Amino acid sequence: MLIERADVIVTSPGRNFVTLKITTDDGVVGYGDGTLNGRELAVASYLTDHVVPLLVGRDAHAIEDTWQYLYRGAYWRRGPVTMAAIAAVDTALWDIKAKVAGLPLYQLLGGASRERCLVYGHASGKDIPELFDSVRAHLEEGFRAIRIQTGVPGLDSVYGVASSAAASIGDDTRYDYEPARRSALPAEESWDTRAYLRHVPSVFEAVRGEFGEDVALLHDAHHRLTPIQAAKLGKSLEPYDLFWLEDVTPAENQEALRWVRHHTTTPLAIGEVFNSVWDYQHLIREQLIDYVRSPITHAGGISSVRRIMDYAAMYQVKSGMHGPTDVSPIGLAAAVHLGMALHNFGIQEYMVHSERTREVFGPTHEFAGGGLRPSEEPGLGIHFDEALAAEHPYERAYLPVNRLQDGTVHDW
Template identity: 70%
Template structure:
């Protein structure tokens, strides 16, 4: 079997997605998610001009060899998109050729279903409590809580919603500018946890994302302040490119830590894992090079009792989500899966076998990753310029978003 065609498809059924479609001489196709939020067209050019010409004529079964060739052959290594879409598309083809769902090629199921956490947010605490109720009504076994901060106009994790509670996605030609005040945030977050615990009790697992905005000392303080409320985790409490920074946080608090959604190789995790400075690894299939390296990361983390928690926001397409769910079902050290869901239109463009029921996911048993792209419907929703927000302090200084 050989790859005879490689196509890059861009569609925007509510937000932009980039999909790689590989076709073999036996008529099998494989899909990979290449979405890089806010830089979609750069990825299209990169894949079309530099990556896909290398794939024509290759044996799609040689997944590991192709991954290594793309990683080592470019010389300028790393980056979130070089191997990921290709790797997932090759696994999709390989599993389809075997007539099996992908998780069977990864060792089979390690569990019956996959626990998720949903996103609850509100501009104030009463609105947040209503959002938590909505997530619980969906059956979510755990909830991430994000609240507006008094005095700030716009805060990460607090989005506009429609009548169903689904996030309203604003696409714009320039980034939305959010404002930030760390001291106000640090004062407010413990009161948020206190209110949610008072309303919903001690048993509900609660997560919170600081989104890289704190220094190590500030992160340590927040972790300590949240200990009475027993968070499931504190996510991305400080920019973890400085891996040693997590030593200070770890020494200062027993609050579990989750890190890694912006990482793209195992080298970003070396210190964090070997020194057991975190409890959950957060990388996404789409931004970590695909199924091949993420499975290796999870096996590495398992040696240190660290669990998986694959990044699953709305900007990971159903193709990337499907690959994540197959991994979730297979790996032994699964922890939890983030699940934001997609718009109904997105689910029409990317018809998928995975299901979400009573707060849990299952990949289904369709051969491959179980996603089919409706190319005609995709073409009816072309690219629309969009950026992620940026963040500034009150004096105008750019801050981590």
């Protein structure tokens, strides 16, 4: 079974997505997600101009060989653009293989290791009362694990906080947080680390006091802290029993995690900006983290993330794959299928895509009992509507730039 054609589709049903459609010579179609928020066209070009010409005529079943051909053959390895493009190809080929086999994809990855994949949702608010409303809404929806983000007194805009009180789960006004804004230049936000470090412990004290000990709570520092600041935050949050503290410091400085680990027992999740097993080599081997955050979409596909997680399993490190709405429903479906099969699955991030996005991609996975389960139909369980996708053309969008209050560019 040979690859007859490959098409790159860029669509923006509320936000931008890059989709690769691979068609075989006997008409089987597979889909892969190559979305890279704020740099979508770089991946689209990489696929269209450099990868698609290499795919036509290749054996669609030779997934591992194709992965190695694209990774090693280019000479220039790793990086988010390259690995997102390879991920799109890899995921689409797994989708094809499962459809030919007549099985849901997780069955080809070893079968189910659990009934469903535990997920966490995003609760946020500009202040404590608004945050409480968001937490209650998530609990009513059935979430058992919730990420907590809130505004910081004195700061106008803070990462992870919905832009309005109406942005909550429910109908199409639900919280579909899109930090990449449609503008000629990136928006600029301001940051005050001391104000943040003073405020966050009081937020978790209030949430635990209101909602008790049973709900699993998570928090994302979004790379904004130095190692000593990260250690201080982790220690100050220990009384509130977090499921994890995410991206406490820029992860490229892997020595920093040794310092943080030494000072706090709060579990650490790292890696949504990592895109290969090499990025995790020291962090996993030295057990400096507890959860791997790389999504299938940005880390080379199902084949690549499976290798990362097999390595992580040797050190009791679990998965916690990045899964906001800038990973398309294709990428989310792939994560859920892999999560069903992984023995060392931990949790899956889950932000509900907008109604328009769901209409374009037609996902069939099911949320119930605090978790996601893929459908039993062959492949990924995606029904992509190309005609509808064409009605939503690409719109240039940039992620914000963050500055300290003195004007210094800071991590966003």
